[in-house]
Amino acid sequence: MPGGPILQRLTDQFGAGLVETHEYRGDTTAVVERRVVTDVLRACREEPALGFDVLMDLTAVDYSKYPGREDGPRFEVVYHLYSIAHNHRLRVKVRVDEDDAVVPTAVPLWPIANWFEREVWDMFGIRFADHPDLRRLLMYEQFVGHPLRKDYPINRRQPLIGPKA
Amino acid sequence: MSTRETREFMLGEGSGTGSGGQTLQLGVGPAHPAMHGIIRIAAEIDGEYIRKADVEIGYLHRAFEKDCEVGGYNNAIPYTDRLNYVSPLINNFAYASAIEKLLGIEVTERCKYIRTIMSEISRVCDHLTCVGASAMELGAFTVFLYMIKAREFLWELVEDVTGARLTISYGRVGGVKADLPDGFAAKVATAFKETREVLDEVHRLLTGNRIFMDRMVGVGALSREETLAYAITGPLLRAVGVPYDVRRAQPHWAYDRVEFEIPTQKDGDNYARYLVRMAEMEQSMRIAAQALAMIPGGPINVDFEGRPLDPAAYVDQGKQGKTEGLLLHTIRLSPNLQGQNRPAWEQVNTRDKRVILPPKETAYGSIEGLMNHFMLIMEGYGIRPPQGEAYFAAEGANGELGFYVVSDGTDRPYRVRCRPPCLPPVAALPRMIQDEMIADLIPTFGSVNMIGGELDR
Amino acid sequence: MGVGSFFTSKLDEAIGWARKYSIFQYPFVTACCGMEYMATACSHYDVDRFGAGLPRFSPRQADVLFVVGTISHKMAPVLKRIYDQMTEPKWVVAFGVCTCTGGFYDNYATVQGIDTIIPVDVYIPGCPPRPESVLDGLMKLQDKIATQTQRF
Numbered sequence: 001m002p003g004g005p006i007l008q009r010l011t012d013q014f015g016a017g018l019v020e021t022h023e024y025r026g027d028t029t030a031v032v033e034r035r036v037v038t039d040v041l042r043a044c045r046e047e048p049a050l051g052f053d054v055l056m057d058l059t060a061v062d063y064s065k066y067p068g069r070e071d072g073p074r075f076e077v078v079y080h081l082y083s084i085a086h087n088h089r090l091r092v093k094v095r096v097d098e099d100d101a102v103v104p105t106a107v108p109l110w111p112i113a114n115w116f117e118r119e120v121w122d123m124f125g126i127r128f129a130d131h132p133d134l135r136r137l138l139m140y141e142q143f144v145g146h147p148l149r150k151d152y153p154i155n156r157r158q159p160l161i162g163p164k165a
Numbered sequence: 166m167s168t169r170e171t172r173e174f175m176l177g178e179g180s181g182t183g184s185g186g187q188t189l190q191l192g193v194g195p196a197h198p199a200m201h202g203i204i205r206i207a208a209e210i211d212g213e214y215i216r217k218a219d220v221e222i223g224y225l226h227r228a229f230e231k232d233c234e235v236g237g238y239n240n241a242i243p244y245t246d247r248l249n250y251v252s253p254l255i256n257n258f259a260y261a262s263a264i265e266k267l268l269g270i271e272v273t274e275r276c277k278y279i280r281t282i283m284s285e286i287s288r289v290c291d292h293l294t295c296v297g298a299s300a301m302e303l304g305a306f307t308v309f310l311y312m313i314k315a316r317e318f319l320w321e322l323v324e325d326v327t328g329a330r331l332t333i334s335y336g337r338v339g340g341v342k343a344d345l346p347d348g349f350a351a352k353v354a355t356a357f358k359e360t361r362e363v364l365d366e367v368h369r370l371l372t373g374n375r376i377f378m379d380r381m382v383g384v385g386a387l388s389r390e391e392t393l394a395y396a397i398t399g400p401l402l403r404a405v406g407v408p409y410d411v412r413r414a415q416p417h418w419a420y421d422r423v424e425f426e427i428p429t430q431k432d433g434d435n436y437a438r439y440l441v442r443m444a445e446m447e448q449s450m451r452i453a454a455q456a457l458a459m460i461p462g463g464p465i466n467v468d469f470e471g472r473p474l475d476p477a478a479y480v481d482q483g484k485q486g487k488t489e490g491l492l493l494h495t496i497r498l499s500p501n502l503q504g505q506n507r508p509a510w511e512q513v514n515t516r517d518k519r520v521i522l523p524p525k526e527t528a529y530g531s532i533e534g535l536m537n538h539f540m541l542i543m544e545g546y547g548i549r550p551p552q553g554e555a556y557f558a559a560e561g562a563n564g565e566l567g568f569y570v571v572s573d574g575t576d577r578p579y580r581v582r583c584r585p586p587c588l589p590p591v592a593a594l595p596r597m598i599q600d601e602m603i604a605d606l607i608p609t610f611g612s613v614n615m616i617g618g619e620l621d622r
Numbered sequence: 623m624g625v626g627s628f629f630t631s632k633l634d635e636a637i638g639w640a641r642k643y644s645i646f647q648y649p650f651v652t653a654c655c656g657m658e659y660m661a662t663a664c665s666h667y668d669v670d671r672f673g674a675g676l677p678r679f680s681p682r683q684a685d686v687l688f689v690v691g692t693i694s695h696k697m698a699p700v701l702k703r704i705y706d707q708m709t710e711p712k713w714v715v716a717f718g719v720c721t722c723t724g725g726f727y728d729n730y731a732t733v734q735g736i737d738t739i740i741p742v743d744v745y746i747p748g749c750p751p752r753p754e755s756v757l758d759g760l761m762k763l764q765d766k767i768a769t770q771t772q773r774f
Contacts, residue, residue, distance in 0.1 A: 024553050024554070024555075025266050025267060025269060025553070025555050026266070027554070027555060027556055029554075053393050053394075054393055054396050054398075055396050056396055056558075056565065056567060056584060057556075057567055057569065057582070057584040059569065059582045059584075061571055061579075061580045062580075065573075065579075066573050066579060067552075067573055067574065067575075078569070080556060080567070080569070080584070084393065084407060084409050087414050087415075089556075091556065110394055110395075110396065111394050111395055111592075111593075112394070112395045112396040112589050112592055112593075114592065115588060115589075115592040116588075123230075136223070137222065137223055138222065138223035138226040138621055138622075139223060139226065139696065139731075140223070140695065140696040147228065147231060147730055147731075148230060148231055152730070154228065154231050154232070154235060154728075154729045154730060155728055155729055155730060156730055157695075157730055158695070158730070159695050159698065159733070160695055160696070160698055160699050161698050161699050161702055161739060162698060162733060162738045162739045163738050195697065195700055196650055196700055196701075196704055197679075198679035202652075203652050203697060223694075223696055224652070224694060224696050224697045224700075225652055225653055225691075225692060225694060225697070226694055226696065226731045227653075227692055227694065227727045227729070227731055227732055228727065228729040228730060228731045228732070231729060231730075232727070232729060243726070244726075246654075247653070247654050250653065250654035250657060251657060294657070294660075298660075309664070310664050310665050313660060313661060313664040313665070313666075314664065314665055314666060316661075317661065317664075317666045320661075330658070330661075330752070331654060331657055331658060331750055332654060332749055332750060617652060617653060618653055618654060621694075
């Protein structure tokens with residue numbers, strides 16, 4: 001299905017929960033509210049016409065230094081979905097604030113979300129409610145901070161052993 | 166079932182007091198001899214069988230995504246080389262294509278063919294390394310030597326085109342660094358002939374081999390549903406029978422103009438993955454040969470008269486202000502910069518001045534060229550895509566390699582995300598080795614083809 | 623430069639000769655340099671002709687630690703532990719510019735040169751170094767082994 005009808009189906013079902021939808025450079029995107037994100041993802045996976053059986057990617061972006069969005073919600077969690085049967089893609093985004101950075105987990109829908117969400121927690125500090133095992137994936141346990149946030153300077157070093165500089 | 170107690174013991178010592186129901190915690194890695202990358206598998210074993218495993222990654226985390234935000238768009242190209250370092254060309258081109266998608270520009274036809282050819286050569290290198298290393302871990306050292314020998318032939322090809330063997334930084338946003346050198350088609354034919362001979366020998370050594378099959382058949386299998394649920398793509402998905410290949414599903418570059426098959430198997434075990442990879446190497450060579458035969462542009466034509474000038478003299482003339490007629494001259498470059506002079510440049514780079522550096526003749530021979538060059542290099546200027554985001558997927562050697570780029574309108578990327586194709590298989594590794602023996606861990610891990618640079622980024 | 627008699631200096635040379643031509647390496651391979659390490663170890667740029675062709679995948683059986691590829695802060699304690707597990711005489715080769723100085727990974731995750739953690743004998747720069755550079759580095763290491771005061 002091309003992008004328009006996918007967004008149409010989602011709007012018909014979730015109406016108020018969809019904040020924004022657009023197609024840009026061939027990518028179909030739907031920005032949803034956090035309270036409906038699990039339902040939207042479940043509908044994407046289970047409705048036969050949508051059939052998004054593969055969660056290709058789950059990541060986040062920190063918009064605190066983005067021109068024009070410095071005052072809005074700080075983080076955006078991005079889900080990239082793909083359907084093998086229909087060969088179409090969808091991007092679902094959820095905006096969260098810094099002081100309330102919790103998103104419902106997608107692990108019951110796709111088990112790969114376990115690691116993707118761990119990485120988002122590690123890099124951005126966004127928690128995932130009801131995640132079975134939310135710990136760091138890429139950095140070591142004693143690391144303090146979330147490196148991909150815009151306020152983490154790239155060369156702040158926290159070595160486990162060796163000199164501090 | 167009696168209560169399970171786990172105790173940490175040093176490697177190799179016995180477990181428990183014989184009261185039954187105890188498991189031994191065995192740490193495999195991070196520095197382990199399977200030579201594929203650094204990863205830690207904390208396995209709980211009961212005798213020889215692995216009951217539970219926890220995979221820990223991140224030992225090669227080199228802050229790729231954060232480093233990409235530091236410089237300009239082309240600045241990230243060397244970092245992308247080192248993602249999947251056995252097939253670096255695919256990463257380069259996938260990243261460049263993601264930026265081109267964001268900019269909304271198309272590259273030239275010849276560039277698409279070049280990208281296809283070089284990607285396929287890289288893919289063969291990756292599969293050779295993967296199969297060779299896994300065979301070595303099973304004891305077939307000769308196979309490893311043969312495959313690395315074949316890889317050397319291919320690396321010579323890569324070196325002819327890009328100047329380096331491994332970390333090539335060949336792709337650019339809007340094109341590639343330089344055109345193919347002269348006589349490339351003949352060299353490719355020789356290299357492929359040698360590679361096919363090696364693959365023949367390896368088939369004879371491994372494919373029907375009793376020991377190899379005993380170790381690989383039925384080991385490390387995943388069902389079709391699980392493979393999809395874990396978002397595994399690439400050879401592992403094709404080994405369970407799903408013919409999903411990004412080159413066929415969303416054709417990019419020149420893949421819609423070449424004919425190739427997508428090899429699949431049914432069983433999803435290590436042996437099936439091995440067969441898929443061997444078949445894919447043949448298909449990749451087929452694609453590269455077709456693309457070379459069909460590549461537009463042919464030999465580099467100089468369609469105006471001009472005495473060839475060496476670069477130093479050219480620059481001197483330009484600096485002295487003697488620029489009349491300079492744009493009509495061809496520069497005679499040294500052989501290792503072959504393919505970068507202006508006629509060749511025009512064939513492989515898009516004409517978009519906001520993106521591609523002008524050829525040296527223009528940069529030194531005219532003020533417009535100099536300004537163009539200046540505007541692309543100086544800080545604050547450079548490639549400035551419009552605000553927005555784009556996701557581009559290419560078929561990496563391990564599966565769908567995706568780049569998600571967010572741009573804020575300045576000359577630095579706001580966020581670059583690489584979707585690593587080998588992260589899902591490694592996440593599913595505990596499922597693959599569940600209730601298998603410890604010795605089965607090694608071929609399973611080898612067939613997953615984990616590449617540390619890509620997994621940990 | 624030999625301190626001591628003719629006999630001990632000749633013994634030094636003999637032991638140095640034996641040690642330099644029987645290098646058992648522990649390839650601590652992490653990243654892209656590992657590919658060039660594999661290429662050096664295999665048939666085209668054979669490292670076996672230097673006597674260094676047998677990698678021992680246990681630090682207790684090896685004498686040269688080839689640190690190949692980027693070392694991150696997460697990996698650094700492991701590297702130190704492996705180095706500590708090796709018995710004397712031992713040498714360390716920093717293979718690739720990431721191990722020499724951190725390479726172009728000047729960030730929160732990468733050790734800026736393994737000589738901040740363990741002592742290094744030979745630095746082989748390159749990203750990745752060509753096999754010829756590796757062989758050159760190996761020969762320099764062999765010179766070092768041959769001419770150092772041997773302790774046994």
